[in-house]
Amino acid sequence: MAVSVDEAVSTGPARDHTPPARRFGGRGRSVLEVALLTVLAVVMLFPVLWMIETSIKENRDVYAIPAKLFDFTVTLEHYKDVFVAPDGGRSALSVSFLNSVVVAGASTVLATVLGVPAAWAYSRFAVKAKKDQLFFILSTRFMPPVVVVIPIFLMYRQVGLIDNKLGLILIYTAFNVPFTIWMMKGFVDEVPAEYEDAAMLDGYTRLQAFWRYTLPLLVPGIAATAVFALIFSWNEFVFATFLTSSDSVRTAPPAIAGLIGGTTTDWGLVAAASVVFALPVLVFAYLVRKHLIAGVTLGAVRR
Amino acid sequence: MAGIEVTALHKRYPDGTVAVEHVDLSIGHGELFVMLGPSGCGKTTTLRAIAGLERQTAGDIRIGDTLVNDLPPAERDIAMVFQFYALYPHLKTRDNLAFPLRAEGLPKPEVHERVNEAARLMRLGPLLDRRPRQLSGGEQQRVALARALVRRPRAFLMDEPLTNLDAELRADMRTEIKHLQGELGATMVYVTHDQVEAMSLGHRIAILNKGRVEQIGTPLEVYDRPASLFCAAFIGSPPMNLIEVEVADGELRGKGGLVLTPPPGLPRDGSLIAGVRPEALEVTAPGAERSVPARVVSAEWLGDEIIYVVDHGGERDVRVRMPPTVRFAADATVGLRHTGGTPAVYDVSTEELVA
Numbered sequence: 001m002a003v004s005v006d007e008a009v010s011t012g013p014a015r016d017h018t019p020p021a022r023r024f025g026g027r028g029r030s031v032l033e034v035a036l037l038t039v040l041a042v043v044m045l046f047p048v049l050w051m052i053e054t055s056i057k058e059n060r061d062v063y064a065i066p067a068k069l070f071d072f073t074v075t076l077e078h079y080k081d082v083f084v085a086p087d088g089g090r091s092a093l094s095v096s097f098l099n100s101v102v103v104a105g106a107s108t109v110l111a112t113v114l115g116v117p118a119a120w121a122y123s124r125f126a127v128k129a130k131k132d133q134l135f136f137i138l139s140t141r142f143m144p145p146v147v148v149v150i151p152i153f154l155m156y157r158q159v160g161l162i163d164n165k166l167g168l169i170l171i172y173t174a175f176n177v178p179f180t181i182w183m184m185k186g187f188v189d190e191v192p193a194e195y196e197d198a199a200m201l202d203g204y205t206r207l208q209a210f211w212r213y214t215l216p217l218l219v220p221g222i223a224a225t226a227v228f229a230l231i232f233s234w235n236e237f238v239f240a241t242f243l244t245s246s247d248s249v250r251t252a253p254p255a256i257a258g259l260i261g262g263t264t265t266d267w268g269l270v271a272a273a274s275v276v277f278a279l280p281v282l283v284f285a286y287l288v289r290k291h292l293i294a295g296v297t298l299g300a301v302r303r
Numbered sequence: 304m305a306g307i308e309v310t311a312l313h314k315r316y317p318d319g320t321v322a323v324e325h326v327d328l329s330i331g332h333g334e335l336f337v338m339l340g341p342s343g344c345g346k347t348t349t350l351r352a353i354a355g356l357e358r359q360t361a362g363d364i365r366i367g368d369t370l371v372n373d374l375p376p377a378e379r380d381i382a383m384v385f386q387f388y389a390l391y392p393h394l395k396t397r398d399n400l401a402f403p404l405r406a407e408g409l410p411k412p413e414v415h416e417r418v419n420e421a422a423r424l425m426r427l428g429p430l431l432d433r434r435p436r437q438l439s440g441g442e443q444q445r446v447a448l449a450r451a452l453v454r455r456p457r458a459f460l461m462d463e464p465l466t467n468l469d470a471e472l473r474a475d476m477r478t479e480i481k482h483l484q485g486e487l488g489a490t491m492v493y494v495t496h497d498q499v500e501a502m503s504l505g506h507r508i509a510i511l512n513k514g515r516v517e518q519i520g521t522p523l524e525v526y527d528r529p530a531s532l533f534c535a536a537f538i539g540s541p542p543m544n545l546i547e548v549e550v551a552d553g554e555l556r557g558k559g560g561l562v563l564t565p566p567p568g569l570p571r572d573g574s575l576i577a578g579v580r581p582e583a584l585e586v587t588a589p590g591a592e593r594s595v596p597a598r599v600v601s602a603e604w605l606g607d608e609i610i611y612v613v614d615h616g617g618e619r620d621v622r623v624r625m626p627p628t629v630r631f632a633a634d635a636t637v638g639l640r641h642t643g644g645t646p647a648v649y650d651v652s653t654e655e656l657v658a
Contacts, residue, residue: 126316194389197356203377203406213391 054271055079062267078272092247093273096255100277103165103251104233107172111229114173115180116222120210122181123188124196134185137178145175149242156243163245171239176229183228187221188214224291227284234281252277304490305367305457306332307353312362314348314514322348323359324514333488335481337505339495341537345514346494347462353492354460355379366457377406382451383460386467388443390435396422396446397431403454417453424483425449441472448483458490465500477503498538502526510534528647532654535578535647541610541622543578548648550575555648559616560595566645566658574651581624583643586611586631594638597621599631615639 053069054062061072085091121127122134152171153162161167191214199209237253244250250258256273259266285292307330314323323345330336338346351357353364355376364371371379382403390399400421404414422428425445435443444464451459461480465473481504484491495501501508502522510517510525510533518530529535535543546557555563555577563577587594597615604627611623611631621639631637648658 126318128317130318192385192387192389194385194387195391197351197354197376197383198385198389198391200356200376201354201381201383202403205375216393 051271051274054267055275056272057268059266059268078266078268079276081266081269082273082276093252093255093259093269095247096250096252097276099165099249100234100252101280103168103172104230106169107176107233108226108230110169110173111176111180112222112226115177115225116184116215116218117210118177119181119184120188120214123185124193134182137181140178141175146238149238152239153242162243163249164243165249167243168240168249168251171243172233172236176232179232180225180229183225184218184221187218187225190221191217220291223288227288227292230284231281304332304488306330306334306490307458307492308363308365309349309353310363310365312349312352312364313360314345314352314357315360321514323352326362326511326514326516328509328516328519330490330492333490335484335491335493335504335506337493337495337501337508338511339498339501339505339508339537340511342496344511346496346511349511350383350460350462350492350494354381354383380454380457381460382454382456382458383462384444384447384451384464386463388435388447388467390443390446390450392435395432395434396427396438399435399446400427400450400453403450407454417455421449421452424452425479440468441476444468444476445479448480452483452487458492459484461491461493463495464493465495466497473500480504498540502538510537512537528656529578530656532576532578532649535649539580541581541624543580543647544584544621545649546577546579546621547651548575548577555646559597561615561639561641562593562595563641564645566648569648569658570650573657575657576649576651578647578649579641580643581610581622583641583646584621584623585640585642586613586623586625586629587638587640589636589638591638591640594640597637597639599633599635599637601633602631613637613639 053072055078056074056076057068057072058075058077061068064072081091083091083094122130127133156162156164156167161170195213195217196206196209199213200206204212235253236251237257240251241254241257244254247255252273256270256277259270259273307328309326309328309330312323312326312328313321315321326345326349328336328349338349340346348357352359353366355371355374359372366379366381391402394402397418400418401414404417409417422431425448427442427445427449430438430442430446435446438446444467447464464480465476468476477500480491480493483489493500493504502525505522507519507521508525509519510530512533518525518534520528520530525534525538529538529543532545535545546561546563548555548557548563550556550565550569550571553565555565555569555575557563557577563579569575586597586599589596595615597613600612600614600620602612603610607627609625609627609629611625613621613623615621623639647656649655650657
């Protein structure tokens with residue numbers, strides 16, 4: 001049955017456009033919402049806040065009872081200790097931060113370089129037993145990584161990758177590639193294959209078509225995926241603990257954990273190191289926040 | 304412009320699916336050739352094989368006199384228009400049009416001239432400085448057509464180019480494509496699942512099913528004498544009535560007693576099915592001459608016509624197209640008779656046209 005435009009579009013007076021929240025319960029509701037959200041935020045963020053506070057308190061105030069929430073002397077001494085050794089040289093912590101940057105960065109780049117073309121291939125080509133292959137790739141992420149720590153340790157000892165940055169880079173890449181393939185395949189699926197077809201008819205090879213047309217359209221997806229991979233590698237603790245031992249190779253998570261224990265713990269230093277450790281990931285996540293949401297809600301919208 | 308020959312095309316994907324079983328096509332120079340079929344029938348795969356975007360498992364493809372089996376798409380000198388337009392999102396209309404020419408390495412003044420010519424032909428003047436995102440679906444498809452034009456290719460391949468447009472725009476674009484094809488005298492292979500598009504556009508139509516060609520013919524041939532039961536059920540809206548019939552006393556008699564004119568050359572025996580178009584039947588007052596008693600099951604009032612669904616002696620759901628002036632209520636007792644010429648008759652076992 002054909003419906004004319006006049007029938008389909010109501011021509012009556014414009015309806016009330018007040019947002020629903022105002023209609024039921026009025027202003028009281030939104031006040032309640034804000035109050036509840038504030039309480040939740042305080043509860044969730046209190047440990048973070050406490051960490052930041054501790055990192056700028058003098059040791060005297062850190063151990064004060066009752067705890068000093070507002071009235072304390074601000075100092076940046078702990079931050080200096082994070083980077084500078086007591087003898088004036090580079091501290092062990094600063095070396096571990098540098099290691100973390102190298103390991104997380106290299107494994108993320110490797111996973112992206114390997115995973116993005118693979119995702120493209122899985123998305124575009126008819127591959128034998130494609131679904132089984134994709135399931136196998138995903139299945140490597142089913143088990144908790146801890147399960148394979150011992151076999152990996154033994155294998156690494158055989159080939160001399162223990163206490164070696166390359167070893168960490170390889171294992172993190174191995175964990176990130178399946179993730180990259182799966183997440184990127186979703187993004188590649190969203191880019192119509194017709195772009196490449198059209199470019200091929202216009203005189204480019206398949207690889208050129210991918211490189212010139214599909215890849216630029218994938219940049220947001222690559223950014224989101226890479227940030228997830230980066231966060232994984234940056235935060236990884238178990239493998240870093242088992243596979244490294246010397247200060248010159250150790251990444252930040254086990255190095256910070258190593259500060260706790262012994263006879264006394266310098267909580268100010270722990271807090272400052274933790275803040276420094278948390279910052280890069282926060283900054284990255286903030287920079288690509290739009291794409292992160294796109295990555296998380298992927299598949300909810302059809303083209 | 305050039306003709307296209309497809310011989311014994313077969314396409315099997317690595318995962319084992321056979322997209323094209325066996326396809327032979329001979330598309331003439333300057334012909335608008337439509338491949339029609341349900342989704343999964345192999346029409347798009349055949350088209351993509353012609354374009355060079357898929358490599359066939361077996362068979363030959365010739366464009367003009369050139370065997371193109373081993374040529375990459377770019378060297379086949381053809382242009383393709385896609386369902387999703389495939390305009391480069393970061394380029395303005397002007398640059399989208401110029402793109403294939405620059406890829407060819409044509410000098411600037413010539414690129415400019417050809418772009419303007421295509422823009423004039425597709426009336427894109429005001430849209431030249433916009434990006435695809437700022438264009439409506441219809442405008443995007445016109446740009447896509449223009450981009451196909453600028454190349455002056457030997458043939459155009461169209462992969463369901465109108466599917467994403469709304470009904471009104473689709474009718475306009477249909478006219479436009481037909482006009483354009485005539486004006487350029489272009490060889491055009493057009494893939495669609497929409498029979499109205501196929502009937503209104505095609506010089507000839509190939510109906511594909513399960514990777515095989517069921518029939519090739521002009522729109523009228525395809526409509527009047529569908530070559531198989533599949534074609535009979537596929538073409539026409541509502542489709543042909545398929546009525547089980549037997550031959551008796553030189554007459555073709557349906558199960559419910561409906562008498563049809565037997566076509567010449569009818570086989571003596573075998574189970575037969577007659578394909579009768581809804582407009583070759585008539586709903587009459589009960590007891591009219593040559594009519595069989597029937598009951599109106601339902602009536603669709605379409606304004607310019609009424610489609611009656613009637614039930615006569617066990618043969619349910621016979622559809623009859625009547626002018627809007629002939630009105631019967633649902634459930635009314637009526638007569639049903641055959642008024643058209645000789646029906647197409649099919650063998651039940653082979654499902655093919657026998658007379």
